[in-house]
Structure formats: C-alpha cells, structure tokens
Amino acid sequence: MPYAQEREIFEAHIRKKNLKHTEQRTQILVTFLETERHLTVEELYVLVRKKYPSIGYATISRTVKLLCDCGLCSELKVEDGVTRYEHLYGHDHHDHLICVDCGRFVEVVSPEIERLQEELAAENDFTIERHRLGLYGKCKKCRP
Amino acid sequence: MPYAQEREIFEAHIRKKNLKHTEQRTQILVTFLETERHLTVEELYVLVRKKYPSIGYATISRTVKLLCDCGLCSELKVEDGVTRYEHLYGHDHHDHLICVDCGRFVEVVSPEIERLQEELAAENDFTIERHRLGLYGKCKKCRP
C-alpha cells in the first residue's frame, strides 16, 4: 500500500475528529503525495480532476486544510499572493530561496539558523509554533 | 521641516520618474511616517482621511507602492492575508516575531542570522534582494 504511513496519519486524524472517510479525501491525499512540492490549490485541483473529474475546488481546498491539521502538509504564503502547499511528513524543516524572476524554489536547511531563531524567540518570550523564512532574490539563470 | 530627508528621497523619485508632485502624495507620506509601524492600506486610509477626507483608497494603495519603490517603505506579507507596510528608511533590517493569537509584532535583529542567510544564498547561487523571516508563535500573554 503506497503511502501507508501518511494514510494512517490521515485516517487517525479523521477518526479522532469524528470526520468521515471519503473517496475524495483519499484521492486528494494520494495525488498530493505523488506530486512535486509547492502546489497551489488550483494546481492540485487540476491534477485530482484528471482521475476524479467531478471533484469540486472547495473540496480540494477543505481537504488541504485537513492535511495541514494532521501534519502531512504545510502552508507556504509567498509574495505572489497565491498560497502554496508542500509535503511535511518525513521532511525536515527547511527554508526557501525563491527566485523573483522565474519563481523557482530552492529548499535550504540550516540548523544554525534554526537554533538562532529559537534563541531570538526565547529572548522575547515567544514560543515558536512555526516559522517561515523566505529569501527572495535571483537565481543564477535569472541574474543579468 | 519634519521628515526632510524622507521628503527629499520621495521628491527625487518623483522627479526621476517624471511623476507629479501632489498634495495627496505628501499627505500620505507624512501620515505614513508619523505613524506606528506595520500599517495596512486600510489603516493608513483611515488615518489620512482624518486630515484629507476626500482621499480615495486607490490613491493610498498606489502611493504606498511608490514609497516602496523609492525605499521609504517595506511590504510585509503576513499569514492573515493582509499586506502590511513598515518604515524602511533609516531602519536596520529586522525580522519579525508574530503572535498567532493577538497579532502582536516584535521586531528582532540578528546579524548572525543575516550572515547565515547570505551564506545559504551564496551556496545556492542566489543573489538576495530582500528577505522575510516570520516566526509565528505565541507571546507571553497569549500562552496558556
């Protein structure tokens, strides 16, 4: 069974919240997992529709939020105003380099930045729940 | 003359781009500079309207973009979906701690994080143009 762990996490969440198991939700989860990262709801909608043509946009939108609730998916608000979603389960926390010209995303990891962020928060009596580092610039290709 | 430097920067930009000097633009600039940080366009609109009741929302919106263009103002996209603007000229780069409950902003500075960010970008052949670190969490007051 592909994505057995992710499915179990999702189903446990469904059970815990007394929600219902539906074919749409499973399709959306699987399509989300099968696909490259940083999807918009619109993009996921198009992909799911290929296999499940009757599905509605609102269902995608609602289900993606469910995926975020149970830790399978992470929301990323980018400067272009469209919210994107990426895989979360089994992925380390990472930050993003985003090219302002071509929109390319590069994921970067810096344990040291992580640690400094925690320190900053502690100094200011904050408890971090999630964080987003977006570094906007130009990638090699797009640089003049 | 209050804000002489900022006004000069703005006026130089206006001249350079062959735009026109208007009373509305001056009012918006001054009100923006007089006011606490992290304003939404809506908030700035309300403030400017107190002195200049006939001003339109679109003019505020357009002028704030002009302020960003000439480096007096910086755009900050926050998770709640409303874009906020803060003073830029004469302010060091800083990051933000944002309380997910009460919306409080705390500005934090970490030269070390800055440095690590530059390194990360260089390693990945990126040239940073601007960056945004948002640490979302709970402040002391809002923590259970």
Add this chain to the structure above:
DNA sequence: TTGATAATGAAATTCAATTTCATATTCAGG
C-alpha cells in the same frame, strides 16, 4: 437498515487589491 451527522459540489460571497475611466491637477514651454 436506518437515521443522525458529515461531506460534497455548484454557486454565491467575501475581501483585499487592482484596474478603469471620466474628471481634475500639475507643470513645462511659450
């Protein structure tokens, strides 16, 4: 099997942000 509850999909709505357009203002050249 059934009935209470939740989910779905289409359409309507929301809300910030942007664009359109008729009118008003600015300002450079005469």
Add this chain to the structure above:
DNA sequence: CCTGAATATGAAATTGAATTTCATTATCAA
C-alpha cells in the same frame, strides 16, 4: 502668467483567491 499634454485622482467596477452557503448525497454507528 497661460496653455495643453501628461499624469493623478476618486468612485466604481473588476479581479482573483479563498471561503461560505445550501441542497443533495454519502458515511457509519447503533
């Protein structure tokens, strides 16, 4: 100081993503 070409303004319309509504359908526990 005029004048007119160019830009700016404000109201209203539009856009576009995201959310909500609602009638209908599906799920699942008893």
